[in-house]
Amino acid sequence: MKNGPDIAALASLIGDPARANILAALMGGKALTAGECAAEAGISAPAASGHLAKLLGAGLLVVLVQGRHRYFNLAGPDVAEAVETLMGLAARVGLRRTRPGPREVAMRKARFCYDHLAGDAATALFARLVDRGMLVAQADGLGLSPSGRLRFLAEGIDIAALEARPRALCRACLDWSERRPHLAGSLGAAIARLAIERGWCRREAASRAVHFSPDGERALLALADSATDETRDPDRQGADRSNNPARRA
Amino acid sequence: MKNGPDIAALASLIGDPARANILAALMGGKALTAGECAAEAGISAPAASGHLAKLLGAGLLVVLVQGRHRYFNLAGPDVAEAVETLMGLAARVGLRRTRPGPREVAMRKARFCYDHLAGDAATALFARLVDRGMLVAQADGLGLSPSGRLRFLAEGIDIAALEARPRALCRACLDWSERRPHLAGSLGAAIARLAIERGWCRREAASRAVHFSPDGERALLALADSATDETRDPDRQGADRSNNPARRA
DNA sequence: GCAATGCTTCATTCTTCGCCGAAACATCAG
DNA sequence: CTGATGTTTCGGCGAAGAATGAAGCATTGC
Structure with a gap:
């Protein structure tokens, strides 16, 4: 070789x-x-x-x-992806630096993965986006369906501008703690910015960990509710928590 | 940290x-x-x-x-995935071991990535499977649509048996040479076995490189043709052999 | 201008780690 | 049993490279 x-x-x-x-x-x-x-x-x-x-x-x-x-x-994102992949493998073969502490519990819940969100909350959002048909498979990976496009445009995210950049719009990034995918790509980064700007979550001082407020987590998951549902009935967000789309394969 | x-x-x-x-x-x-x-x-x-x-x-x-x-x-596949990811990053930042030679050209065309196919041919198959709606996004990653399921069953691949294993059925593995996804997971491995058994390709002696015959490449891509088109072809005897569950060479 | 801060370069010391040859151990063929 | 092959263990050598402390350059604030 x-x-x-x-x-x-x-x-x-x-x-x-x-x-x-x-x-x-x-x-x-x-x-x-x-x-x-x-x-x-x-x-x-x-x-x-x-x-x-x-x-x-x-x-x-x-x-x-x-x-x-x-x-x-x-x-760039590809460096972050490689590091995240190595973390996933290291965790799986049992190479840990310390035994899991409270800090790590918070990181499993939600954290930054370079410029997008990872952890339990982020994988849940990914699953919902797929279930609602907003995120679909494409020849070159992952893409936004027309309904998904509409949804994020309604949220004020300029999809066309994101697509103009060389970076992929949507990518599935395998979560090292959840072993399920979360959303990366320029859209994933835009969503993370959204979450910070709107106060859905706050970052820990010098850590990747992110703390979501209960309302913030609901708001994040509500990104997967269709645009018409969202504008018509905002209270519906709370009810949606019940039908958790996360199903283990 | x-x-x-x-x-x-x-x-x-x-x-x-x-x-x-x-x-x-x-x-x-x-x-x-x-x-x-x-x-x-x-x-x-x-x-x-x-x-x-x-x-x-x-x-x-x-x-x-x-x-x-x-x-x-x-x-396991996760080790292979981590190595492949590192290869992708190394290639992107310009770390090469030798200048691209004829051997590497063959590897870019088609090669083994642990137990499934990678390279130009494999990414083309992935794109076709997605375009025909056989491969779709799922909450936990990638999955087979009903039509895709039917198609591979017709080819003699026991999907239910593959799903019974802990390993994921379908996974998108980012190709380091093409920078586009190819199909990994147990289905990807089954397809690779199929290609070898039916003589669509032959492996180089001590290399990851795989050489497809023109007919073999057509046959591989024809996996993305719908089941109805395919069943017209009566020459289907070799299908049962692909049920072999033996995983190690 | 002077001092302080942030960062880098240099030369030195030191540890680490991989390689090799020799030998020991295990398995197979006759 | 004997010799041959595949593989591992051990001891010593050598080189790559990481940390250290001192000094050199830039930028900022008084």
Whole structure:
């Protein structure tokens, strides 16, 4: 096997504990300065600087220079996806860093996966969107049906603008904690922004974890209610909690 | 970030060139002896033995002892998926092991991805299955529509038996060369077995690459033709052989 | 301008980890 | 039983690379 991409160089890059910690911290989707990365990884500033330079050189990170600060972020959704996949496999083969604590319980419920939502709430939304026929399979992956398009337009999301970007509109991202898909892609990112802007949830300080209010969670799931239902009868959101579409295969 | 799975230990395990080569070789889906792994990775037998022990201990590999031979294989589809994801990211950020040669061209056309087909031909089949409405989105990922179910039953694939297994029936696996999805899951594996058994393609000796005959490629894509079109063809004897539940080679 | 902050570069030390050869162990053929 | 083959264990060598501390560059605020 001397063909194919150099998986070893990539994995070796991620394989250093310090660099893995940095990547995990950046999975929250927020850009961090070099110093913050150092603190997050528990290493000195010079060490962090070296690691960041390597990750940057490999194209896994991008940097935004602002004055004397350098803000680092993941280079793109595909990097986040690879990290999330590795987390899923690591969890499955039983490689944990600590035993599951209260922090992890919150993360399983809802968290950021780079720029979109993951966890129990996000997989529930995905399931509902599919059940209502808003999310459908397409030749190149996943797509929005006309009704789904209408629904998100009604919510003020400019679908056409999202489609104009090179990034895919919808993608199924396998949740490492739930082992079911949640919605990624530019639409998934737009939904996450929506949830934050409307106060459905609040982010933990320096963590991927996200806390939804009961109303916020209902509002999130109500995104899967058809546009006509939504405008006609807003109270219907509460009743919908009963028919949970999550069915284990 | 002191929570979550230990991604560093996993990536560091994959990050060694020798181990990465072993994993890449096993992506062909065929079990290899320790000696074959050593040759594949270009290292001595003792070195390979050590690496295999580590991969085995981490749960990434399984071993089947037969006499004085020990046959190693990937532990499951999720390991293969993680490796494929890493390959995709490595290819995208420009980490290649060699410049694209003739061997790689063949691999882009069609290859094995653990136990199912990948490459240009497989992504084309996926797109057709979706276009014809046989493959649809489901709450837990991807599923077979009634028409799709009928179609593969007509081909002699025992869908009910596949669904009884813990493994998902259909999964979209992102192709690292095409950057479009191909069909994984137990159905994807069944289709790959079908293609081999009916002689639509032949495997290269010690490679993931697969060569389709022109007729074979047509036959593969014809899996996406509706069942009524297909049943006109009386030449259907080989169908029963595909019921073989034996999974390991 | 001066000091402080954020970050990087450099040179050094040190640990880690993979490789190899030799030998031991297990299995199969005769 | 004996020799041959496949595989693992052990000891020593060597190199890749990660952390450290000091120093150098930039930017910000007084």
